Amino acid sequence: MPETTESRRDDFSESGSGRPFPHSLDGTRTEVVHFSSSEQMVATLGTQDEGLRMVEGLYPDVAFLARGNVLSITGPSGTVPRIMHLMEEARAMVARHVTMDGALWEQLVTMLKARPEASVVDILTQDILSSRGRTIRPKTLNQKNYVDAIDRNTVVFGIGPAGTGKTYLAMAKAVQALQRKDVSRIILTRPAVEAGERLGFLPGTLNDKIDPYLRPLYDALHDMMDPETIPRLMAAGTIEVAPLAYMRGRTLNDAFIILDEAQNTTPEQMKMFLTRLGFGSKIVVTGDITQVDLPSGTRSGLRVVEEILQSVDDINFSILDASDVVRHRLVGAIVSAYNDWDEEHHTLVSPHTLPPNIRNANTGAKTASQASANQTPKEPSN
Numbered sequence: 001m002p003e004t005t006e007s008r009r010d011d012f013s014e015s016g017s018g019r020p021f022p023h024s025l026d027g028t029r030t031e032v033v034h035f036s037s038s039e040q041m042v043a044t045l046g047t048q049d050e051g052l053r054m055v056e057g058l059y060p061d062v063a064f065l066a067r068g069n070v071l072s073i074t075g076p077s078g079t080v081p082r083i084m085h086l087m088e089e090a091r092a093m094v095a096r097h098v099t100m101d102g103a104l105w106e107q108l109v110t111m112l113k114a115r116p117e118a119s120v121v122d123i124l125t126q127d128i129l130s131s132r133g134r135t136i137r138p139k140t141l142n143q144k145n146y147v148d149a150i151d152r153n154t155v156v157f158g159i160g161p162a163g164t165g166k167t168y169l170a171m172a173k174a175v176q177a178l179q180r181k182d183v184s185r186i187i188l189t190r191p192a193v194e195a196g197e198r199l200g201f202l203p204g205t206l207n208d209k210i211d212p213y214l215r216p217l218y219d220a221l222h223d224m225m226d227p228e229t230i231p232r233l234m235a236a237g238t239i240e241v242a243p244l245a246y247m248r249g250r251t252l253n254d255a256f257i258i259l260d261e262a263q264n265t266t267p268e269q270m271k272m273f274l275t276r277l278g279f280g281s282k283i284v285v286t287g288d289i290t291q292v293d294l295p296s297g298t299r300s301g302l303r304v305v306e307e308i309l310q311s312v313d314d315i316n317f318s319i320l321d322a323s324d325v326v327r328h329r330l331v332g333a334i335v336s337a338y339n340d341w342d343e344e345h346h347t348l349v350s351p352h353t354l355p356p357n358i359r360n361a362n363t364g365a366k367t368a369s370q371a372s373a374n375q376t377p378k379e380p381s382n
């Protein structure tokens with residue numbers, strides 16, 4: 001039985017949180033949400049009203065009263081409709097059997113603050129992959145655009161800070177493509193560049209030394225597939241995890257290929273990798289241009305590739321930022337703080353310093369790149 005929402009003006013003595021409930025004055029509006037059952041109300045507002053408490057904290061000038069299966073919302077006439085939209089989106093997600101925990105409420109609130117009139121249900125309920133009781137799906141609008149770009153394009157660049165899901169979502173799309181038999185193999189690669197450390201004197205074979213660079217890709221695979229099947233698929237060549245240097249001289253047909261940590265490629269390496277593309281294959285390149293570990297004076301291939309490929313069809317640049325961080329909430333705050341510090345001190349390259357054509361890539365804009373501080377390197381030899 002569908003629920004109804006109705007408007008009315010009432011004076012309540014107190015809110016569900018114990019704060020004085022505001023009397024109806026000019027500019028004050030009350031809206032009432034009716035839930036079909038107490039179970040639906042709990043599922044929507046969260047265990048122990050976790051979601052409701054989050055909304056209360058964001059809107060201190062709004063009072064909430066929960067009685068039975070009814071939630072009354074009273075506050076400024078310009079604010080209450082936005083909260084009603086938020087509640088309707090949350091209830092629609094519950095209707096699609098999504099559990100509204102604190103993390104999902106935070107994502108929902110963040111998305112609707114950025115786009116108050118948006119309908120985000122389709123974004124937050126788009127399943128990519130289900131594995132061992134977990135469902136992988138995009139959690140922000142930019143992540144949804146990124147996933148859609150992977151579906152529509154042969155080559156996609158996912159550029160953004162740590163924790164934005166650029167590699168994890170690409171891995172999920174690769175596993176999905178393999179399960180659907182859209183491709184016959186997955187190839188995962190990274191440049192073997194130290195992040196400030198020097199590992200060359202560690203004991204072991206070359207593979208032992210390289211393994212730490214590739215470990216994050218193995219970790220993601222284990223999240224998405226039965227761990228017992230991974231060794232078998234790797235032995236058969238269905239899944240390959242290898243350093244970027246191993247790609248030279250190959251043509252990769254019928255494969256889903258992911259280049260991770262691409263900010264640590266040189267322009268020559270980037271060209272070498274992209275020209276490995278074969279028939280029936282798809283490439284996703286991910287990286288964070290604020291964390292380049294190349295030697296001083298070496299320009300990142302990820303920073304120049306958009307200037308070179310901006311006019312090539314079937315190539316997409318998807319930009320993610322601090323608002324797309326889906327790790328611990330402090331990760332987003334850390335990324336934002338570093339970006340602010342970077343802008344003030346001009347020592348690192350932040351996403352805000354990207355050429356306009358990269359910043360506008362998600363909207364399909366193709367503006368000319370701004371002049372770079374360094375000249376584009378000469379064409380590498382074959």
